[in-house]
Amino acid sequence: MTQAEKGEAENGKDKERDREREQRGVKRPIVPAAVPESLQEQIQSNFIVVIHPGSTTLRLGRATDTLPAGIPHVIARRHKQQGQAAYRDSWLLRDGLSKPESTEQRQNGLKMVDQAIWSKKMSNGARRIPVSPDQARSYNRQMRPAILDHSSGAKWTNTSNNPEFLVGEEALYVNPLDCYNIHWPIRRGQLNLHAGPGGSLTAVLADLEVIWSHAIQKYLEIPLKDLKYYRCILLIPDIYNKQHVKELVNMILMKMGFSGIIVHQESVCATFGSGLSSACIVDVGDQKTSVCCVEDGVSHRNTRLCLAYGGSDVSRCFYWLMQRAGFPYRDCQLTNKLDCLLLQHLKETFCHLDQDISGLQDHEFQIRHPDSPALLYQFRLGDEKLQAPMALFYPATFGIVGQKMTILQHRSQGDPEDPHDEHYLLATQSKQEQSSKATADRKSMSKPGAFEGELRGQSSDISERIYPQEVELGSSQGDCMIPGNDSEEPLTAHMSRKTAISQFEGKALGLDKAILHSIDCCASDDTKKKMYSSILVVGGGLMFHRAQEFLQHRILNKMPPSFRRVVENVEVITRPKDMDPRLIAWKGGAVLACLDTTQELWIYQREWQRFGVRMLRERAAFVCPVMCKVAGSLFKVHTLKNTLGINEQQFTISRASSHLSSEKANSYNYIIVGAGSAGCVLANRLSEDPQSTVLLLEAGPKDTLLGSKRLMWKIHMPAALTYNLCDEKYNWYYHTTPQRHMDDRVMYWPRGRVWGGSSSLNAMVYIRGHAEDYNRWSRQGALGWDYEHCLPYFKKAQTHELGPDQYRGGNGPLHVSRGKTNHPLHQAFLEAAQQAGYPFTDDMNGYQQEGFGWMDMTIHQGQRWSTASAYLRPAISRPNFSVAEKTLVTKILFQGTKCIGVEYVKNGQRKKVFAIKEVILSGGAINSPQLLMLSGIGNADDLKKLGIPLVCHLPGVGQNLQDHLEVYVQQKCTKPITLYTAQKPLNMVRIGLEWLWKFTGEGATSHLESGGFIRSEPGVPHPDIQFHFLPSQVIDHGRVASTMEAYQVHVGPMRSTSVGWLKLKSSDPNDHPIIEPNYLSTERDMWEFRQCVKLTREIFAQKAFEKFRGPEVRPGNHVQSDKEIDAFIRQKADSAYHPSCTCKMGQPSDSTAVVDPQTKVIGVENLRVVDASIMPSVVTGNLNAPTIMIAEKAADIIKGLPALQEKNVPVYKPKTLETQR
Template structure:
């Protein structure tokens, strides 16, 4: 018997066995599946939360831990690197000092800001209905200048970090206590929520990324007790600011997946994670950090792009202002310097203990503090203070008090600068869209072209270049202003698409971060929001609520806790970016993720009836390889995209909606750049084809109407990933 005959006989035997199995199943009443097993949905891998590490990198503090941990490990986000050569000049990143403080106008601006603060303090009555009696700095100065410190101990018991074994680097508290005479450079890799790239020593992007990798790997090994070789079994959730630098995030993801070796990663925005951690479905999230303050409206796990604001000030600016006020009041510790990192720690401790936003606390009060520095005795100081304790934190509402001149103080969501690994990005879409607009201009001059602000179909809109130049001018003028915290919140809520969303935001203002942890802050912020909100909304909003400690949790840990909650949700299983996917697709995965947020925002806008003149239907789109969104759609299943399709009736805006009944003509077609849905119009009379495109840069569902010259009976929906 030949080999071919043997194979034929074996095939017949296998076929007989399959027939016998079918007969047995029919006898048992078992129904065979209609679809073959080869195309069944793959089983999702059950992810263990104790193998997920949540990283929340702040400007001053790093919070990191397993998703199952009750509290994260908290360490100063600083590193000290030993000089490679002897005699190398020493370099240290400043903590409280920043650019724009030593301008000729700085002191005048600071004084003007203080006058506005004093006026605001006087205008608000105390709870007993009486106005506060102002206390001048001279009254406190007369007492403080006579104070001499008391020696508590000949040795402070604080010691410099031991560097006798010449470690190449020191991390956290060890870096803070490195002796200035040692040959080490001190770096803070994150400043105001962004990578600290500068022209000084260790300021290149490569050096900053190396600092991050060293700090994070050191903490993972030392505090989490996880060897680096085992990170291939772990996944990572990285929290990023609401207004992020996309190229920097790309490099950080590269570092985590390719250098440290995590098996997968989710990158999520801080504001969305804050709502997860607090258990709120919708909120205006106000994150007051050490060096920046971000405001963003989040609804159902979606961060509204237009509502994002980043203010370039935070708790460290309050600390520096307090030091200026203490000096005016005769601060008894006269050797205090803002260039000394240990003095900065002392001032930070003083701010946390004595500052408040309670109008009922007035008059002169006595306080005491200790100084414990290495190689020096421990001293006890007495100090008498008045309104300084209230004036310093009020700088958050009157930023001119910080005395910062010539710096960009307010940032909006800006466009990505593009990346060579991501050719089909927003710039590509705009360029190709402009060409289409130019070719159709002679046919339809009055048709609307795509614009950032969006609008109803049929409205006459200005050309894209004109709109962008006007928008750039408005943003430049807006960013030069230093918005107070209350005004920033009102502006963010006002940018929401519908009145219903605005009501939700006013009823749930969530304050997280450690920059506003002052006694009386909740009542103070609530009072200012109610007094400054638009009069039309005062009648519509039933209850304005400011939440500073949801579930009695530390507000500094809310966002990290939200990242831990995210790791436990079933809906996040499809959000993971794996090593192989990242190596193959790179930045395109992140762009896909942000597109999911745009889809959710569009659906939300149509749901609230913003487009009454357009026919709206919803199509469920299932991606074969669902993208892992960075901005996140929260509890919405990632596998299913609800794509709202708005089509004008044949008679134009206001025409009979019943005359237009689109139906899906064929299954969505997928390619490398996105997917296409074709809708067939069930009308007897043919109508012009309308091709609609949406990209991740179209905030709140800004659709582009591209008319065609051929009369067809189909509508094509093109979605570019």
């Protein structure tokens, strides 16, 4: 036998021995070097999915997404056998509520709440007068619901196909009579293991896998087979179960198939998401509240504690308090999941922590349950709205008895797959300590006795100092607090550590005391000072009005006196960077994914398959002290980027906007809110006067990157318009309420949130409207706004490529052009319209709007020509002009009824700036009325319900909402000449490169180059239907790619008789308002839409389309009767994105008017509104051009210049009104 053969034989024997040992259960030694170093691979953030699983809500999204998708974290599973008993996990109900002591404890807690409310004075220095529930009970018991509609519109989930499972909203709306079990796989931050059906670890993990996989497929549109190309960042609770973490990692890598994973704690990710380097993180969720201190990316183990209560407990407490006050909805049941949803909504709507809101207030709410009528309840509430959230500080009010209410971080029980865990380290240290002790004893024989005792005391405690125990009870407080009597009871000296911890976990700490305890467990006084100066509140359980001030007051009053003297400032942060606190941790996970140095933390599928749970010890920052240091360095890199202003969410400031932080420039002559279609115009025109200082504030970012339009091609390439139309980065992304006349559809309303506003998102169609639109304005009370006074300002704004004439301008900043493609389908459309009997018009913005022709577009030299390009950029170099982006104005400031400035949020900091002359709102038809109402201008009753102090009662604010609705009539094209071929990858690259190189080609137009206006029937004096023709197919606002060679017409009525409204959802500026356009609420509107479809079909049937005409795609040849057409309209009509008229211009005597003809807000001083919201009624056409005209005219009014006027300009009128065409 050769030497090589002998070696191979020996190796074979070694392997055989190893196999035998494994079979006998004898494990081989684990060599640390066997665990590999992390692989360095290029990070592609769009291939990283961030998952934040909460007890009630699952949030997940790509790391590149602005916001995550959020769905109820619930699953309904079909019964496996007929007659199986139904099982439903409870939501608001929990163990410990039905004990004999519960009622007494709840009453005692409420007494402490009432005492605390009385002891804290209101802002005026007076004591708050308590309101007895008896005062509301007598009124509420008399109230009966009003029937709004005999059909609520809500529907049970359709289970006719017997799906095996349903997830999210569908699971919540499963009919209780259907054979499904309801499971919430996570409760109170931990896996929901219990003895009932679906309560085993295997079943819970299976539920999670189904829910997460379903959400990834549905909301992220990632096929499960492609997950091998993706990596995952999983957020886990601060106090975690290592065995559960192991199972979750195994599920994600081995079952779902992700290629890699990072596991990190919620608290650390919250600091990433907020941009703070150190903070005491207070995460108030729906089911639990966790508190811990994080410093430089490391969560201090001893500071972690979890309180077993959260927002759902507040909802249940609120329900109990409302019952005491005679809650009129007497059928409400905590076992009914729809009633639980209602109670959560009522809590979020009505509860607050504002001591100044006192007395009885009237409220109303609606109930819309499936198979039931829609009901409206009215009722009164007093202190209940304040008492319920205060239960977070006095948890005895929850009435929970016999449950473990405070949870600390315990050591894991160990895992046989990881022998080198913390237990191994402690055992090794113990042996070393025994050896050291023996040596020390021998050396100490000659030392005095005092030293012997000291050394013995040191050695007995050394293991705790090397590896800390689960918790250190506070040093300066030295106690665990007993919430039952709201007093502090120090631990007795003889009490053992385990007994102390056991008793500590049995107490229900109030939120403020938990924060104080967590900070007190920090290792040094310097760290404690840091934590007191940065208390970050995340999660959705404390999103109450004035919660920030309330918690700050509690902390200041209860913090140890020794720190009260040395801590300069106690700061509680509830909305860092003005973000939704529920999304902060997820956002931090997304930030973590984008850092290059995150490579150190990835655990890859092949590594997990080989080394298993040991990889957590090697790579998870919260397990391994070495990785904690890596995490700390990661965080320092992140905060450095924040400091330098180069992170993703940076607040970039233009040349002059540094004035915002300067004392000398804290006031301006004019402050303009909103850099949109009107705001950019005003900024340019008002800053023309070098003596006037102008500040322009915009909530969104710039429309360029590093000064380049090419780098922001999605905005400036005309053909790329759908990219940003559905991108939240540059878009407010509004949605309406469910539309009862449109099958309860929620309509999407994009509005620009970027320099240029909606002129940076729109389809660039330049339409002025009809002359009679402006004459109607004058008749409606907007004197001086008739056509002869508006036409000069249209011309002043414009430079038309065809040159100036009686209707067109030739020297304005806004460049207007005609399409260049001369597409055969556009030619066919115009020819077919004439064959159908309609005239051709060579300028629908000139003498004759009626007819069909080539449309004007705000495109200049192949680029979108928004108001940012036309007006804003030319003004930036002026020394008297300043502009700031990513600045959210939250309130208008008043002295009495005199406007003196605005309050805004920048970089998470709330600041004020003052106006010497005027504040001008140019936020648009949604944001301007919203800001007025947030500032106390609006309907007094509505503002009172939200606790907003009244400045001026103007009931018209938010009313008179008007919009254009349209449908797409689509025809398949028999020739391959539509834009369908342009969507092919190689063609897209070719088109994009040509545009980037010389701003020409198919990318240099929006392709909406032809259109027209007609009258719907005889007797109509001027056009009331508009057409846009597109040689392509649009699906779901462009979010779905075209599926065939097709062309379409966008068609809709121009003067709808359906009028809507918008109202505040809450007093929080970050909450979108409630938008109710009330579409199709009149029969006239439905009739006009029917005409739109029929007249479009007539045009498509003409000879000009014969060589292109294929089958009708939408509505389809099967849709013929009026009833079928009506159904199509209800299902497919969508907004044309033209909201307007919500701050109507009119005479002060008009109760519905908000501004007068001088654009001044009625009833207050130094405040104007200038944007599409002041239109008295919507015009016949797109709104960008009229909005720019309004701003041009308003600028002259503000500057005191005489109004321009052009009299006797001829306008086309039909020869007879007896015919429709």
